[in-house]
Amino acid sequence: MTNAMIIPARRRRLRSATSEPTLVKWLLIGLCLAVLTVLLFAPLIAVFDEALRRGWAFALASLSEPDAQAAIRLTVLVAAITVPLNATFGIAAAWAITKFDWRGKAWVITMIDLPFSVSPVVAGLLFVLMFGANSALGVWLVANGFPVVFAVPGIVLATLFITFPFVARELIPMMLEQGRAEEEAALTLGASGWRVFMTVTLPNIRWALLYGVLLCNARAMGEFGAVAVVSGKIRGQTTTMPLMIEMFYNEYLSVAAFTMAGVLALLAFVTLTLKSALEWRYADQLAATHRH
Amino acid sequence: MNIEIEEISKDFGTTAALLPVSLSIPSGTLVALLGPSGSGKTTLLRILGGLEFPTAGRVLFDGSDATGLSVQERRAGFVFQSYALFRHMTVFDNIAYGLRARPRKSRPTTPEIARRVTKLLELIKLPDIGARYPNQLSGGQRQRVALARALAIQPRMLLLDEPFGALDAKVRKELRHGLRDIHDTTGLTTVFVTHDQEEAMELADLVVVMSIGRIEQVGKPEDIRARPKTDFVREFITA
Ligand SMILES: Nc1ncnc2c1ncn2[C@@H]1O[C@H](COP(=O)(O)OP(=O)(O)O)[C@@H](O)[C@H]1O
Numbered sequence: 001m002t003n004a005m006i007i008p009a010r011r012r013r014l015r016s017a018t019s020e021p022t023l024v025k026w027l028l029i030g031l032c033l034a035v036l037t038v039l040l041f042a043p044l045i046a047v048f049d050e051a052l053r054r055g056w057a058f059a060l061a062s063l064s065e066p067d068a069q070a071a072i073r074l075t076v077l078v079a080a081i082t083v084p085l086n087a088t089f090g091i092a093a094a095w096a097i098t099k100f101d102w103r104g105k106a107w108v109i110t111m112i113d114l115p116f117s118v119s120p121v122v123a124g125l126l127f128v129l130m131f132g133a134n135s136a137l138g139v140w141l142v143a144n145g146f147p148v149v150f151a152v153p154g155i156v157l158a159t160l161f162i163t164f165p166f167v168a169r170e171l172i173p174m175m176l177e178q179g180r181a182e183e184e185a186a187l188t189l190g191a192s193g194w195r196v197f198m199t200v201t202l203p204n205i206r207w208a209l210l211y212g213v214l215l216c217n218a219r220a221m222g223e224f225g226a227v228a229v230v231s232g233k234i235r236g237q238t239t240t241m242p243l244m245i246e247m248f249y250n251e252y253l254s255v256a257a258f259t260m261a262g263v264l265a266l267l268a269f270v271t272l273t274l275k276s277a278l279e280w281r282y283a284d285q286l287a288a289t290h291r292h
Numbered sequence: 293m294n295i296e297i298e299e300i301s302k303d304f305g306t307t308a309a310l311l312p313v314s315l316s317i318p319s320g321t322l323v324a325l326l327g328p329s330g331s332g333k334t335t336l337l338r339i340l341g342g343l344e345f346p347t348a349g350r351v352l353f354d355g356s357d358a359t360g361l362s363v364q365e366r367r368a369g370f371v372f373q374s375y376a377l378f379r380h381m382t383v384f385d386n387i388a389y390g391l392r393a394r395p396r397k398s399r400p401t402t403p404e405i406a407r408r409v410t411k412l413l414e415l416i417k418l419p420d421i422g423a424r425y426p427n428q429l430s431g432g433q434r435q436r437v438a439l440a441r442a443l444a445i446q447p448r449m450l451l452l453d454e455p456f457g458a459l460d461a462k463v464r465k466e467l468r469h470g471l472r473d474i475h476d477t478t479g480l481t482t483v484f485v486t487h488d489q490e491e492a493m494e495l496a497d498l499v500v501v502m503s504i505g506r507i508e509q510v511g512k513p514e515d516i517r518a519r520p521k522t523d524f525v526r527e528f529i530t531a
């Protein structure tokens with residue numbers, strides 16, 4: 001009797017304090033996998049299944065249609081403009097916030113998150129209000145042959161706004177943790193501010209920067225809400241890939257819709273793969289930092 | 293090079309880190325700034341190095357006003373509290389950094405840079421670690437690499453912030469002599485910050501005892517020991 005009670009107690013001691021009984025563990029893992037299957041894997045497979053329903057040739061043909069081509073070109077153009085700009089803004093913001101002390105800094109840090117907390121549709125509407133036909137500025141812009149709303153500049157502006165936080169948010173915690181000492185050391189060794197940035201700051205943040213740029217790019221190519229509002233959805237002119245997908249779908253061109261959706265899904269897949277690879281590298285580098 | 297500090301004060305917003313302090317450091321002296329945490333030692337050192345600018349007062353180097361000189365123009369070899377080695381560069385590249393940062397016309401050639409880095413590695417008695425990265429070094433090795441990196445620019449003075457603070461007791465003792473040797477070889481005016489009175493007394497030619505933003509006493513170690521000027525000094529050096 002006493003023996004029977006002592007032995008299980010000993011066994012329990014041997015397990016690490018945070019581990020749960022096996023049954024609970026497997027239940028939780030099972031639940032996790034079930035949710036992932038229903039919410040992620042199944043839809044992903046459905047997308048590709050639907051796209052390839054009539055075979056590869058048919059699917060690829062739908063991508064070479066002029067409207068589809070225009071949408072792909074526009075999406076690539078918008079990403080090509082917004083991603084480098086936001087990488088630059090993000091670095092500048094992170095640099096200013098982490099390397100200098102100035103008034104209003106706390107306020108700016110909060111504002112960087114604004115695009116994440118505002119609904120994209122509201123953001124789109126703000127640009128329509130500012131640059132649309134109801135504002136003096138909008139009228140003037142149209143009169144001078146530079147329409148913003150229902151044109152490519154509006155799409156670029158909306159995408160810039162939506163994707164602004166990605167790079168800055170990736171960099172700020174990392175740069176805060178690294179502090180200013182290395183930069184100051186470089187200055188005492190005679191380096192100019194620019195040289196310090198290029199030879200010390202940038203190499204120290206390169207993985208985090210690349211990671212932020214990847215996330216920024218994925219969102220720039222995938223943004224729907226804000227772009228839908230400012231673009232006017234003019235076929236072949238202001239229709240980006242996500243908008244095109246919706247149009248195809250509404251027109252019962254489901255192979256075309258799902259093929260293009262598949263292209264975006266592949267982009268997400270590539271982004272996630274690169275991101276994991278980077279986290280792997282970057283974890284290494286962070287560990288090295290902590291050993292300092 | 294002799295350093296003259298004239299009525300330097302420094303405020304950070306509403307807190308006064310340094311009340312007006314004055315200090316005269318003869319050329320070639322090894323000086324310890326000694327005081328408890330928060331007494332303004334780092335602030336004074338950073339003002340000398342040009343990393344911080346005083347709210348009022350002047351700094352003179354060899355008699356000429358250096359208060360407005362930029363960090364780069366000061367040419368002070370600065371060793372930071374946790375060494376601040378460039379983590380993504382090898383030891384060799386760390387030491388060569390200052391030479392490579394020079395404007396083209398005064399920049400040494402690549403073989404000349406290699407020669408100087410090799411010499412500095414010998415000076416710090418670590419000739420074989422050029423290819424390593426900072427995270428592959430021990431604390432004591434890092435400190436010496438930081439010292440070599442600071443010396444590479446042929447500085448006009450050497451400024452060290454708690455150079456032994458991050459080391460264990462045994463290494464501390466060894467490296468004290470290392471610093472003394474390097475000071476004696478180079479003849480550089482050297483200022484180091486410490487909160488350890490034994491370290492200051494053993495190593496320095498001149499000890500500057502600081503309390504909150506104030507210089508309490510300046511003197512040779514034996515004079516300070518024999519005749520502490522204030523209660524604060526007496527308590528601090530016997531603690
Ligand atoms: N950048 C700064 N901003 C605000 N206060 C500071 C800053 N640097 C130092 N101080 C303050 O100045 C005082 C002296 O600091 P410091 O020179 O670092 O002292 P020590 O090196 O002797 O420990 C402290 O009260 C510290 O909080």
Ligand SMILES: [Mg+2]
Pocket residue numbers: 333334335485
């Ligand atoms: Mg200090």
